[in-house]
Amino acid sequence: NPTWDDFELFLKDRCFPATRGNAKQILEELQLISYDPLQIVEKTRGRTAEDDMWLKFNYYPMEGAATAPASVRYMSEDGILYDKQENGILFVNASITGHVTVREGIATIGETAFSGRKGLTSITLPESCISIGDAAFKDCTALSSVEFPDKLESIGKEAFCNTGLQSIEFTQQKLQIASRTFADCEALTNVVLPDGVERIEEETFKNCSALVKVELPESCTSIEKSAFANCTALNDIEFPEKLESIGYHAFRNSGITSLKLSQPGIHVGSFAFAYCHQLKSVEITSTDFDLME
8 A cells, every 4th residue: 555655746746846946935825834745735736737637635533543644545556546535536647548447446536536637538437436526527528438337326517528428328316417517518419317307407518519319307397507508409309297497598509490398387597599590390388388587
């Protein structure tokens, strides 16, 4: 197992060099009295000029000990930094390329863990994985395929924003998908959402210009603001009977050719279908139809 020295070397890679000419000035600006990689990264989040990664630290008290050795909690292997206490992945080295199979036992993919890894092409998540953090795979532009585990419970904000995903099919019940999760995925063509999903959050699929087919579950009651805005290839979508509201700009500038609403009392936000230049047929048979201004 790696030692504290190994962990400190990892942190040094996310810091400015100690030999830098203005190092003393930078330390003063950070309100630090000495060059301590851990303290520096706590202040700077490990941001460097080479990439957009940042690190987040959480500290937990342990019974019977003032501090825990780093080797007990953290482990680095094959370019991946693991949090053994949380059974999660914290950070992935920029050298990661091709296909990655995350080992069984990992429960969480941390915030921004794989973000910006442009050589990553596909990933298999273990059945133990229940949570994918915010921006976990954001800007992985070559990432075209993800195998999602059946026990997955939540996907964070912008988790797969601006990736190369081509098709998404979920079977998990009660899956929570945050806002902008798949926004800007310009290669995405097909989406199947599982029964149990009740809301399509804001901008979830915004700017997915190649998206042709979306299957909404019968459990869906709300499509939020700009959820499918600028999905110019999306020309047909079937709305579930339980749908109660379609938000502001939800399908703005989409390719929808026909619109049929029969759900009683459905609320449609202003500009929900604005700039849908291919829209030729509108049929509304809903009772108590509410078009919001």
